[in-house]
Amino acid sequence: MENKINDLLSDNKLSSKKELVSILIDRAEKKQSNQAFYNIFQHFLIESKVTLAGTFMMVGPKRGLSCFISEFLSVCVTDNNYEKQIQLLKGLLNDLNDLHESKKPLLKMTVAQSLLQLTNQFGLRRFLAYNSKGKPLHFYFVPYGNKNMNASYSPYFNAIVIYKNALDSKSSPEYIFMHELGHVFQMYMTKDSTKVPVSFKEATKGMFEQCSDEVMVEVFVDCFSVAIMEGTTFEDKNPFCSIFLKEHQIILKDYFSKILIEK
Incomplete structure (x- = not known):
């Protein structure tokens, strides 16, 4: 499971991020701990030079979504209250469902x-x-x-x-x-x-x-x-x-x- 979570996080496709969060929701609903994945999210942030970065650090479009999700999930999966964790994860999934492909400009x-x-x-x-x-x-x-x-x-x-x-x-x-x-x-x-x-x-x-x-x-x-x-x-x-x-x-x-x- 850890390899799957890591692969989904590293994949740039939006669908992979949705699948990742859905897996965590399913596990939390079954009262299966997600804390084992904390190190995966932290490692991704360290590898992306986010964790130890100073202020005004900018993460570009290639890793921006994955890094923000990693930061969010690092906090979320350590919460022992399953109901709260499920609520947070479902909120994140709703946010991901609001995203869509667009030809509009992204600020450089x-x-x-x-x-x-x-x-x-x-x-x-x-x-x-x-x-x-x-x-x-x-x-x-x-x-x-x-x-x-x-x-x-x-x-x-x-x-x-x-x-x-x-x-x-x-x-x-x-x-x-x-x-x-x-x-x-x-x-x-x-x-x-x-x-x-x-x-x-x-x-x-x-x-x-x-x-x-x-x-x-x-x-x-x-x-x-x-x-x-x-x-x-x-x-x-x-x-x-x-x-x-x-x-x-x-x-x-x-x-x-x-x-x-x-x-």
Whole structure:
């Protein structure tokens, strides 16, 4: 069984990843331990130079999906609560079922690195590098479209997963990447994925209509993206740079600069 799990993990086909997770679900439902496979997932991460890598490490499309799955399963299979393990595994399988072949573009890692460089203007890299638990920020590039999202940030793994831009033709891969970085920063500032800093609400009072906390988080990360990308060669990649008033863009740049200095 260990050889089969290893072969499925190493195979680049999406169907192999689904089969792997299905096997683990079946075993867990029979109350058969999956802990024996932990070393397989860890070995794959070590071989891919993920486990010992520093912050801002990017895993390209050839191994991006396998590495993120390995990181997820390394945590999942060590949980002795079978019901919880089954729930997590079924959630992962649902996520894999949302993936599909797409001819849409996947953000190039060289472009992602250039976008990261933009954060230097605010001294942001030191705030983005590690989460509150000291886990370095990693990026996984997955060569598939996703039915529900173009990218996602996982606070638990402190990882951004980037998919092909198959959902919204008006949103560029560059903007989507910076939007997800905004979620990383929002978590650093609040330690709560559902809240924004009170200072942000005060600084932008009158700029936006009242909205739920969930929507305000999205407003915060979009404002973050505008503050970083405005006035750069990537400005035209952000749809909000042409929508926000110039005086509002100045307020946002000033806000993010000041809160970082205070930090």
